[in-house]
Amino acid sequence: MSSAAPVDLSIVLPCFNEAGCVEALADEIVASVEPLGLGYEILYVDDGSTDGTVAALQRARSKHPEVRIVRHAINCGQSAAMATGFERARGAVLVVMDSDRQSDPADIPRLIEALRRDTQARVVDLDGWTALPAFVPPNERRGLVLIDPPFEQKDEFE
DSSP, X not given: OOSSOOXXXXXXXXXXXXXXXXXXXXXXXXXXXXXXXXXXXXXXXXXXXXXXXXXHHHHHHHHOTTEEEEEESSOOOHHHHHHHHHHHOOEEEEEEOOSSSOSXXXXXXXXXXXXXXXXXXXXXXXXXXXXXXXXXXXXXXXTTSOOOSOOSOEEEEO
16 A cells, blocks of 8 residues: 555546546546545556546546546556556555446445445455455455556656
């Protein structure tokens, strides 16, 4: 996890060439998570996009200070982007979702409620959604995804 101040919830979103989705998705996440009263971050991991995704992410960050952006200099694959997100996330709970708007952020409160009901849960899977409490050690988090071969360089915009 990042050394910056921790938050209650990290929403980790790997993305590649999703310029048409990421800004609206950030709006939807804020609308779903804000009422929970939790400290949270929306952590986009751009996996070397070439279509204007970074500009869309920067617009989203200008509207929502909860948005953090981490960039891979080259496309490394979704697994590597997820691993980067796990490494950089500051949340006590991690929610992983795709950035193509195929999943509904309105379901995030249901995940949080499921974790509140079962405080010993290590991973909650609810209708295809996954939440991961941060008490799962970082080395075990990395074991939840297949990590692609190492990549050379990352640029980070916080």
